[in-house]
Amino acid sequence: NRKNVPISSIMLGTIDRATLPRSDFTAGKYLNASGDIIPKYFAKVSEPSDFIIGRGIVKNDGKNRQIQISWVPKGTHFEMVIQARFHNLLAATDKIEEVLEGLHVESNETFERIISDEMRLSVMGGSSAV
Numbered sequence: 001n002r003k004n005v006p007i008s009s010i011m012l013g014t015i016d017r018a019t020l021p022r023s024d025f026t027a028g029k030y031l032n033a034s035g036d037i038i039p040k041y042f043a044k045v046s047e048p049s050d051f052i053i054g055r056g057i058v059k060n061d062g063k064n065r066q067i068q069i070s071w072v073p074k075g076t077h078f079e080m081v082i083q084a085r086f087h088n089l090l091a092a093t094d095k096i097e098e099v100l101e102g103l104h105v106e107s108n109e110t111f112e113r114i115i116s117d118e119m120r121l122s123v124m125g126g127s128s129a130v
Contacts (some may be wrong), residue, residue, distance in 0.1 A: 009087060
């Protein structure tokens, strides 16, 4: 029962990993470096890197969004790790399940905006986003 537990915010965190060939690696091959979320600067980056962005302060803005992407060498491959955090304040009338579902939807949409078709098709074995 929510009345007995004072919950003021809720956060959904995700971690996605991919092992990618290092021989012809560029970040733009696997990430959508269009400038929407990932800056165009990263499109041609081929060396180990980190990318960290955040926006919003939960107390002030009611939400905070964080994305961290890194790729590190592991022998002949890179291990890419995408971590995301979606954090919202809760109003007294909010239903936790509904807020969490909204964060889940936003998380999936953000992930689809971050990855490239190459990542989607060749690494994940999925179809192109429309």
